[in-house]
Amino acid sequence: MIALIARKDLLERGRDGRLYWAGSVVLVLLFIALAVGYGRQSEVRAEQKAAQALDYKDWLSQDQRHPHDAAHQGMHAFKPEAALAIVDPGITPYIGGTLWLQAHRQSEVKFRPAQDATGLQRFGDLSVGWIMQVLGPLLVIVLGFNAFAAERENGILRQTLSLGVSPLQLLWGKALALAASLAALLTPAALAAAVVVTLGADAGEGLDALQRFAALALGYALYLAIFIFLALGVSAASSTSRVALTVLLALWIGNAVIAPRVMSELSRHWHPSPTKLEFSKALSAGLKSEADRAWQMAFGTTERWGRDVPLNKWGYALQLDDQTGYAVYDRLYGQLWDTYERQQALQAWSGLVLPVLAVRAFSMGMAGTDFVHHRDFTTAAETHRRTIQDIMSRDLVANADPLGNQHFAYQAGPELWSQVKPFDYHPPAAIWALRRSLMSLSILGGSLLLTLAFAYAAVVRQRAL
Amino acid sequence: MLRAIGLTKTFGAQTALDRLDLDIRPGEIYCLLGANGAGKTTTINLFLNFIAPSAGEVQIDGIDVTRDPVATKQHVAYIPEQVMLYGVLSGLENLDYFSSLALGKRLPRERLLQLMDEVSLDAGAAHKRVSAYSKGMRQKIWIAVALAKQAKAYLLDEPTSGLDPQAASEFSSLLKRASEGGVAVLTTTHDLFHAKQTATRIGIMKKGRLVESLDSAQIGQTDLQALYLQHMRD
Numbered sequence: 001m002i003a004l005i006a007r008k009d010l011l012e013r014g015r016d017g018r019l020y021w022a023g024s025v026v027l028v029l030l031f032i033a034l035a036v037g038y039g040r041q042s043e044v045r046a047e048q049k050a051a052q053a054l055d056y057k058d059w060l061s062q063d064q065r066h067p068h069d070a071a072h073q074g075m076h077a078f079k080p081e082a083a084l085a086i087v088d089p090g091i092t093p094y095i096g097g098t099l100w101l102q103a104h105r106q107s108e109v110k111f112r113p114a115q116d117a118t119g120l121q122r123f124g125d126l127s128v129g130w131i132m133q134v135l136g137p138l139l140v141i142v143l144g145f146n147a148f149a150a151e152r153e154n155g156i157l158r159q160t161l162s163l164g165v166s167p168l169q170l171l172w173g174k175a176l177a178l179a180a181s182l183a184a185l186l187t188p189a190a191l192a193a194a195v196v197v198t199l200g201a202d203a204g205e206g207l208d209a210l211q212r213f214a215a216l217a218l219g220y221a222l223y224l225a226i227f228i229f230l231a232l233g234v235s236a237a238s239s240t241s242r243v244a245l246t247v248l249l250a251l252w253i254g255n256a257v258i259a260p261r262v263m264s265e266l267s268r269h270w271h272p273s274p275t276k277l278e279f280s281k282a283l284s285a286g287l288k289s290e291a292d293r294a295w296q297m298a299f300g301t302t303e304r305w306g307r308d309v310p311l312n313k314w315g316y317a318l319q320l321d322d323q324t325g326y327a328v329y330d331r332l333y334g335q336l337w338d339t340y341e342r343q344q345a346l347q348a349w350s351g352l353v354l355p356v357l358a359v360r361a362f363s364m365g366m367a368g369t370d371f372v373h374h375r376d377f378t379t380a381a382e383t384h385r386r387t388i389q390d391i392m393s394r395d396l397v398a399n400a401d402p403l404g405n406q407h408f409a410y411q412a413g414p415e416l417w418s419q420v421k422p423f424d425y426h427p428p429a430a431i432w433a434l435r436r437s438l439m440s441l442s443i444l445g446g447s448l449l450l451t452l453a454f455a456y457a458a459v460v461r462q463r464a465l
Numbered sequence: 466m467l468r469a470i471g472l473t474k475t476f477g478a479q480t481a482l483d484r485l486d487l488d489i490r491p492g493e494i495y496c497l498l499g500a501n502g503a504g505k506t507t508t509i510n511l512f513l514n515f516i517a518p519s520a521g522e523v524q525i526d527g528i529d530v531t532r533d534p535v536a537t538k539q540h541v542a543y544i545p546e547q548v549m550l551y552g553v554l555s556g557l558e559n560l561d562y563f564s565s566l567a568l569g570k571r572l573p574r575e576r577l578l579q580l581m582d583e584v585s586l587d588a589g590a591a592h593k594r595v596s597a598y599s600k601g602m603r604q605k606i607w608i609a610v611a612l613a614k615q616a617k618a619y620l621l622d623e624p625t626s627g628l629d630p631q632a633a634s635e636f637s638s639l640l641k642r643a644s645e646g647g648v649a650v651l652t653t654t655h656d657l658f659h660a661k662q663t664a665t666r667i668g669i670m671k672k673g674r675l676v677e678s679l680d681s682a683q684i685g686q687t688d689l690q691a692l693y694l695q696h697m698r699d
Contacts, residue, residue, distance in 0.1 A: 001566065004566060012553055162513055164534075
């Protein structure tokens with residue numbers, strides 16, 4: 001019975017032109033987004049790889065010099081663009097992808113909570129993720145707003161119910177038809193995206209990219225299912241098709257346009273993050289406090305780089321200075337990043353009633369373009385920075401400090417530079433990303449159950465009169 | 466087959482149907498006559514369980530429609546005044562869909578075409594979109610659904626309203642053929658001529674009450690008209 005209803009709905013929708021016109025627009029946009037994204041990503045990834053190689057070559061080709069000078073030159077860590085950034089660039093456009101691994105300081109990330117910048121300004125981006133998050137629900141609304149309302153208005157519902165068909169059978173049949181319509185439209189785009197993502201992945205990472213893509217597809221399927229039941233529920237609960245369309249468009253605007261902006265502000269209000277200035281001040285104060293304690297213990301003074309530190313201890317002092325800072329950076333950056341993640345979690349939870357926020361978090365998470373992935377990259381880059389500093393300082397302690405007054409005359413060469421391996425970052429595996437995104441996936445599931453309950457309540461009240 | 470026992474329906478303080486007793490046997494065509502608001506459509510809606518009775522009982526094939534509405538709907542075919550179909554689908558596709566819903570399975574194409582033929586819709590009409598159908602043609606599709614369903618009872622609400630004489634006559638013929646096959650028919654109408662031509666029994670309703678129940682064969686057209694007008698004047 002359900003299949004019969006679905007088949008008829010599909011046939012009808014195919015004939016009335018909505019499926020082709022609305023679907024074609026979305027499909028064309030999806031293919032354009034994929035093509036443009038693939039072209040851009042290929043270019044960016046080639047540039048990133050070339051820059052990373054060139055930067056390491058620069059490091060290795062340093063002349064004989066004092067290791068601390070080399071530490072100041074440092075290296076750069078270029079964040080490899082995730083294979084699925086082509087589908088959902090996430091926060092990538094707002095945070096940049098290059099970190100300077102320099103002496104003394106952990107490179108600053110931009111402190112703008114960029115993952116919040118997915119409200120109005122994101123309308124400028126055309127990505128598969130944006131199309132699915134914003135235009136996907138609109139497509140469902142166009143296809144399904146009158147599913148029940150029109151049949152009630154014209155009397156067909158009365159005749160259908162007189163045949164002994166239950167309203168719930170109609171709900172499932174119509175939901176199946178909508179799902180099949182979307183599947184027919186989106187499957188070619190999904191297959192094309194899967195091919196593009198696999199082609200764009202680094203060697204050996206194709207399977208991981210496909211796994212991420214499969215999870216992403218599941219998330220978007222849940223998201224569209226939410227709107228299928230929402231559209232059917234509203235259609236059943238509305239007195240006319242016009243009312244149903246008006247209500248659904250209002251909900252769409254609330255979900256796609258207003259919610260991201262409002263929840264971004266609310267999450268910042270509930271979990272305030274420091275401004276760049278406040279963070280810099282806190283960092284400076286923390287570093288000074290920790291360094292004062294360490295220098296007092298080591299050299300009996302809090303005055304750094306003064307005459308109380310003999311030149312045969314400068315290597316050790318540099319090492320101490322760096323290492324005392326590590327804990328401060330870990331603590332303060334950790335607090336900052338935890339705040340960002342709490343903001344993101346709050347937004348994701350509001351996805352129960354504003355599903356775009358949950359699917360956005362899940363999509364970025366599985367695409368590897370969310371803050372959690374950025375944090376993983378930044379942590380890896382910082383670990384590499386510390387490795388560079390530790391190698392340079394160890395060499396100074398071993399070879400420059402014994403020279404006493406001639407400490408700064410010491411010069412190291414390529415054999416030391418080559419002890420530092422190139423920065424080789426690989427994003428975490430798909431299963432890691434899925435575990436981190438389980439919350440947003442569960443929220444999508446919860447939201448689906450809520451809309452299903454709403455549709456059920458609206459449909460079982462359907463009467464012939 | 467179709468029974469109403471003390472059937473009453475009130476909407477607030479207003480009584481739409483007052484203690485109606487009806488018993489329509491297989492092969493009978495019972496026609497309810499009456500002015501607007503007499504309770505004819507309310508009776509049909511009660512038989513379909515579209516509304517619940519305030520008192521009394523409605524039975525189809527011995528089953529109380531309020532207790533087992535799904536089972537009773539399997540035995541009955543409802544034909545409204547305005548049959549609505551899916552305009553972008555052809556007559557055959559509409560018949561295919563609605564008969565599938567009624568039967569829970571699809572009929573072979575040959576059987577569908579045969580049903581179309583039984584209701585005097587030719588192959589050309591079968592493949593035409595029903596947006597181009599006349600009211601009479603749409604009703605024939607619904608009769609075909611009823612035939613496909615092999616319903617034991619038909620419930621018709623003003624079926625000939627708005628039909629041209631030829632279409633109304635064809636429709637009456639279809640009903641008679643169905644009743645000859647053992648179908649019990651309850652139909653409502655304002656059309657005395659149609660009632661006399663089609664029905665085996667005629668009931669006259671007024672303000673929710675059945676005020677007259679007649680054997681159609683024992684009353685002439687003129688007498689029926691006089692009796693009807695007399696009840697309407699009282």
